[in-house]
Amino acid sequence: MxxxxxxxxxxxxxxxxxxxxxxxxxxxxxxxxxxxxxxxxxxxxxxxxxxxxxxxxxxxxxxxxxxxxxxxxxxxxxxxxxxxxxxxxxxxxxxxxxxxxxxxxxxxxxxxxxxxxxxxxxxxxxxxxxxxxxxxxxxxxxxxxxxxxxxxxxxxxxxxxxxxxxxxxxxxxxxxxxxxxxxxxxxxxxxxxxxxxxxxxxxxxxxxxxQWTKATGQSIKLAMVQGNIQQSLRWVPEQDLPTMNLYRHLTDTHWDADLIIWPEAAIPKLEPLALRYLQELDETAAGHQTALVTGIVNYNFETRDAFNNLIVLGSQDGQAEGHYRYPHANRYAKHHLLPIGEFIPFEDWLRGIAPLFDLPMSSFSRGDFQQPNLQANGLHLAPAICFEIAFPNQIRANLHQHTDYILTVSNDAWFGHSHGPHQHLEIAQVRAREFGIPVLRATNNGITAVIGSQGQLLDELPQFQQGVLVSDVPRYSGQTPYGKFGxxxxxxxxxxxxxxxxxxxxxxxxxxxxxxxxx
Incomplete structure (x- = not known):
């Protein structure tokens, strides 16, 4: 002993x-x-x-x-x-x-x-x-x-x-x-x-x-909306309409942008129950010859499958014509789901033990590892939802010769004033530098940012504030060695x-x- x-x-x-x-x-x-x-x-x-x-x-x-x-x-x-x-x-x-x-x-x-x-x-x-x-x-x-x-x-x-x-x-x-x-x-x-x-x-x-990639000399006018909705209110049914009206109000003066982005699950209503709202947005965006990308939860009432989605509304190819018809194919379903937050491991055992294991929207289905780029107003976007941006191999698998930007959306309201959101932004900056193309990062409460091809912050919004980040974002061509060989x-x-x-x-x-x- x-x-x-x-x-x-x-x-x-x-x-x-x-x-x-x-x-x-x-x-x-x-x-x-x-x-x-x-x-x-x-x-x-x-x-x-x-x-x-x-x-x-x-x-x-x-x-x-x-x-x-x-x-x-x-x-x-x-x-x-x-x-x-x-x-x-x-x-x-x-x-x-x-x-x-x-x-x-x-x-x-x-x-x-x-x-x-x-x-x-x-x-x-x-x-x-x-x-x-x-x-x-x-x-x-x-x-x-x-x-x-x-x-x-x-x-x-x-x-x-x-x-x-x-x-x-x-x-x-x-x-x-x-x-x-x-x-x-x-x-x-x-x-x-x-x-x-x-x-x-x-x-x-x-x-x-x-410089592994080169600026083409072209740029787009981007508007990213940061609603700053409190996490405790995001899935309260009575708050659905106020939240949707807020995002619409913040966007109304920015329809002249080439691309408008709302963050993860910005629309708190299930997609099949929000069709009228979505069709109105689709018509408005198309009428201004722009596109709006938003996060929303898609739920199939027959199969009971739920997906954390990004969908495109408005112009797909730059023409003044809406294309949204539920469930259209111009969408992305999250692949890497967050344990506890988006799916419950050993669900039959853990459900009901504590409120943590019974959070709203904690039972999603998984999207494919490789999916087509989102097409928005003639642009091709490689999406990543929330912590998917931390998986470089998944980002690389979804980058193509015609990809213009990496798009990542998130809701970091879960983590308050901690250093988690700052680490999350840093990860997105590394992805931009690895692949040599800008990353567009839209979040509910910050840090919404435009990240340059060298990983530098071009524009950003402060945390915990409502606002719209408007920025001219350059387009790039070419491929880094890491983009080619991983x-x-x-x-x-x-x-x-x-x-x-x-x-x-x-x-x-x-x-x-x-x-x-x-x-």
């Missing part, structure tokens, strides 16, 4: 430091944006893992992950506490349960690194191991790839690699750099550390100056590093075995 108590006491400081290092990563993401903290904190973790945590790699990695996600997605607690109907202890407990689950992935990465790779070769292997574990996180239980470390580098030199290898590849480069620093600096190998850092940061900076180069680079990490020690051992026989 005494040895176990002694081991636990020795492990506790390591776990505590790992927890703090992971929590510190929050400051490298939006709204804080201290990108330089990510490589330093990760380097500190790899040093700690090598010197203090190798015998308990899983626990050390889990502690790091618990801090990383516990601080980084603490905003989940806001939606559970405010709208889930659970007491404070219950909401915090559910948030910690989610964070404990997500922490299993860095724990797995730590275990695999320590178990199969010699410490001297960690920097070569960590890219593949990290990439593999993050890939698991992106699809297990439908996937939750939030706070992948590459997002922290949007405004740093490594961000220049985003159009080349995407956020996935930047994550590989970042953990490789951090692991190198964590092993080299304590051994006073300063020259090697400086060379590796300089090569990656300078090359990233120079790549960031490269994660291929990230996997190839990471796999090459892993093979070297496995081969070099054997080669070194073989040379040592040959040397005595020669002597």
């Amino acid at each position: 005494m040895p176990k108590i002694k081991a636990a006491k020795q492990l506790l400081p390591t776990c505590l430091i790992s927890l703090l290092l992971g929590a510190g990563l929050t400051f490298s993401y939006a709204p804080f944006g201290a990108w330089y903290l990510a490589p330093l904190l990760l380097a500190g973790f790899f040093w700690l893992l090598n010197n203090k945590g190798r015998s308990h790699a899983f626990v050390s990695g889990w502690s790091f992950g618990l801090g990383w996600f516990g601080a980084g997605i603490s905003w989940v607690h806001v939606s559970i506490a405010d709208f889930g109907g659970l007491p404070l202890a219950g909401s915090i407990g559910l948030m910690l349960l989610l964070c404990a689950y997500l922490a299993l992935y860095p724990a797995l990465a730590s275990s695999l690194l320590v178990r199969f790779i010699r410490p001297a070769y960690w920097p070569l292997a960590i890219g593949f191991i990290w990439l593999f574990c993050e890939w698991l996180r992106s699809w297990m239980l439908t996937g939750f790839p939030w706070l992948s470390v590459g997002y922290s580098q949007l405004h740093g030199p490594l961000g220049g690699y985003l159009p080349m290898v995407g956020e996935t590849g930047v994550s590989v480069l970042l953990v490789t750099l951090a692991c190198s620093l964590g092993l080299l600096l304590p051994k006073r190998h300063f020259k090697s550390a400086v060379v590796i850092t300089a090569v990656l940061l300078i090359s990233g900076y120079l790549l960031g100056k490269q 994660d291929l180069w990230a996997w190839l680079l990471a796999t090459l590093g892993l093979l070297l990490a496995l081969w070099l020690p054997r080669r070194h051992s073989a040379k040592q075995a040959i040397a005595p026989s020669v002597n």
Whole structure:
């Protein structure tokens, strides 16, 4: 018993430091944006893992992950506490349960690194191991790839690699750099550390100056409406008409725009029950030779299937002719549904346990992974609803040669004044830089924004205000390397590093075995 108590006491400081290092990563993401903290904190973790945590790699990695996600997605607690109907202890407990689950992935990465790779070769292997574990996180239980470390580098030199290898590849480069620093600096190998850092940061900076796509010289006049409807009122039946009238009123002075966008589920009435309203909007938009894209819930009363949809009203091809007829094909159905919020895992068991598992609009059907672009007033839009923007492979699968813009709509009222909406915006900015085309982001309560092809904010509306964002948005042509090849180069680079990490020690051992026989 005494040895176990002694081991636990020795492990506790390591776990505590790992927890703090992971929590510190929050400051490298939006709204804080201290990108330089990510490589330093990760380097500190790899040093700690090598010197203090190798015998308990899983626990050390889990502690790091618990801090990383516990601080980084603490905003989940806001939606559970405010709208889930659970007491404070219950909401915090559910948030910690989610964070404990997500922490299993860095724990797995730590275990695999320590178990199969010699410490001297960690920097070569960590890219593949990290990439593999993050890939698991992106699809297990439908996937939750939030706070992948590459997002922290949007405004740093490594961000220049985003159009080349995407956020996935930047994550590989970042953990490789951090692991190198964590092993080299304590051994006073300063020259090697400086060379590796300089090569990656300078090359990233120079790549960031490269324009992979080109402006065509054309632009559109865009109007995005931010209704700022309180979440507690969104699905109250008595509020349907006031909400619909508000969006119509905010739009009435902007029919001269080439494209008008309303956010996710802006129309709170089920589509089959809102046909008259939709047909009037369709006729008005077509009469002004414009198009209006809005979020709405489509419900089939025969099959009882519900879809979180985006639909296009008004002009489809630039002609003054409406085309809306329910259920027309110019629509998009959300594919990646949010667990609890849009579908209930193990629904038969969980329904009725707590209000959280019986929220309005929490039982949607899934749309296809790949769907046609929305056609609006001669424009082709690649849509993503809410946290779908965090899945780059889905965005890439829906980008075509004729796609003009990425369109993402959301309702971040669930997360109040937390840093969640800022992280959400940062993810959309990374998508713009990866693919080299603007992202149009319309939200219910902010942050509504136009994002340029380099990931920069061109225009935005403040949070928690009603308003209309009017902006001239340039059109682009061309394709980034990441748009063409996706994660291929990230996997190839990471796999090459892993093979070297496995081969070099054997080669070194073989040379040592040959040397005595020669002597």
